Amino acid sequence: MYDSSFKLKAIELFEDSDLDVQDVYETLVSDHGFSGTYQIVKVWINNKDDIKKKYLNDATESRDQKDIDDDDDDDNVTLFDSDDEYDDKFDKNHSIPEVVSLRRSRQNLMDQNRILRKMFREQDRVINATNALLKDLLDAAKRREAVPFAAHTIDDDGVTRAGLIQLADLHLNEAVLSVDTKGKNTFDFHIASKRLQKYAYRLKTILRAYGVTKVVLALTGDMFNSNRRKDEILRNLKALAEGFLIGADIIASFIQDLAQDFEIEIISVFGNESRLDEEIQSIDFHNNFDYLLHHYLQPILATQKNVMFHPVVTDHELLININNAQILLWHGHNRASIDKLIVKYAKMDEIVHYVVTGHKHHLILKEESGQSGSLVGDNAYSFQRLNVASRASQTFYVIEDGDGKRPDLLPHPVDLQNVDRFDGYPVPENASEFSLRRSLIKGVGGQTILRIVV
Known part of the structure; x- marks a missing residue:
């Protein structure tokens, strides 16, 4: 007790x-x-x-x-x-x-x-x-025998794969000087041609390994920079025209390079930086270098084997189907989110499996969307104003038919920053004279919505 x-x-x-x-x-x-x-x-x-x-x-x-028995016992010593x-x-x-x-x-x-x-x-x-x-895991491991490796092969018979090659935000007539990015990046027509040649080299190496023979080449906007204020256009008219022709010829060389190995179908959506209109939300798509580029390339490549142009759709977005994959091409400059775009098409009874976009010059690949980097890389505006550091890159996709299920879509980003080993496509020696340097004060100016005078 x-x-x-x-x-x-x-x-x-x-x-x-x-x-x-x-x-x-x-x-x-x-x-x-x-x-x-x-x-x-x-x-x-x-x-x-x-x-x-x-x-x-x-x-x-x-x-x-105790009160009865010990009333007089107060002095007794007891243990506690x-x-x-x-x-x-x-x-x-x-x-x-x-x-x-x-x-x-x-x-x-x-x-x-x-x-x-x-x-x-x-x-x-x-x-x-x-x-x-x-201790239990170690004891169990000692009792187990190694699982024998079973060699096997995967039957690819009947599996069809196609490529989706994205050209996003090339800004071919832009000039980036070394001083603009503290020596991190430079860009002009010569570097652009080398980066596209490297892109074609990577495409051929990887797509051939997949057994791809047919590709879609998607131009997703902002192939060129444009002066949108009328006085700037007039002042730089010759540079804009010459720069457009030089850049278009570089893209033509890129297409001819790929056509040696693949059948190519070409489609375009338009961006915001290539527009000739001052208003960023302008829907006058004919006044846009991306529109002009599509119509310039089509006749000069008309006799090129393995090249086919789809009609121009004058919009910033286009839903296409490759190997039963519903892919939305979208430049990405308006305020819509990926989710809102997918919902918009769902209300029109169109499923969107993946959204391919650009515009922000920063590579982001997600389960439902892919945002490509730009061919330019860092420039004065992004590096000094936005404090964003990025590398020149482009992205392509391999689409594998899902045999009745959702197709597999495999994104492949390609780093194009370093091009020391590449000579580039032919470019005139004086091409740099027709490049436009991006201003540090991009976005300043424009239409005044409301003016308050005190």
Whole structure:
């Protein structure tokens, strides 16, 4: 049997402190010299109401009997049976401030010990569980035999693959000087031709490995920069015209290069930087270098084997189907989100499996969309104004027929920043004279919506 003081102390700790049964048991052992088991303490706490009731009855009877038998026995020396009894004796022999101070110090130490014990106990449980798991895994591994490798081949018979090659934000007539990006990037017609030649080299290497023979070449806008203010157009008229012709010939060389290995179908959507109109939301698509480029390339490549042009769709977006994959080509400059575009087409009973876009000159590939980088890379505006660092890149896709299921669409970004090993397509020696340097104050100016005069 255990002293009733242990029972009462256990119930008091459980009810008056933020302790669970385990904490109560450890406090009794460490602070009160309890030598019993955890199960005994658990039984006490589970029956705490009955114990308190019995103790009150016993205490009442004992007190009445003590008043009768020991009325004159106040000077007898007795042993203290509990902490409370000791505290009562201690309190009588010390001043109130001493008692309060010592009681607080004692309680503070008990609280700290309880917190530390709980923290260490939880850590020990985690460590013990982890060690047990590792031991079981090691024991199981020793009993297992290595799984034999089963050589196998994948039957590709009947699987059709096609390529989607994106040309996004080439800005062929743009000039980026070394000083614009602190030596990180330069760009002109010569570098553009080398980067496109490298792109064609990567395309041939990877698409041939997939067994692709047919590709769609999608021009997704902003093939050139344009001066949109009327005085700027007039002032730079010769540079714009010559720059357009040089850039168009570079793209023609790129197409002829690919046509040596693939059958090519060419489609276009239009961007915002190539427009000749000042208004960014202009829908006059005929006044756009992207529109002019499509119609310029079509006759000069009319006799080129393996090249076919689709009619121009005058819009910033176009839904196409390649190997049963519904792909939305979108330049990306308006404020619509990818999700809103997909919902818009869903309301027209058209499923969109993937959105291919550009405009932001920053590579982002997601499950439902791919945003290509630009051929230019960093320029003065992005590097110094937007504080965005990027590399020249383009993206292409391999679309594998899903045989009745959603087709597999595999994106392949191609880094085009470094072109030291490439000579580039033919470009006039004086081509740089017709490049336009992008202003640091892009976006300043335009139409005044509201003017307040005070």
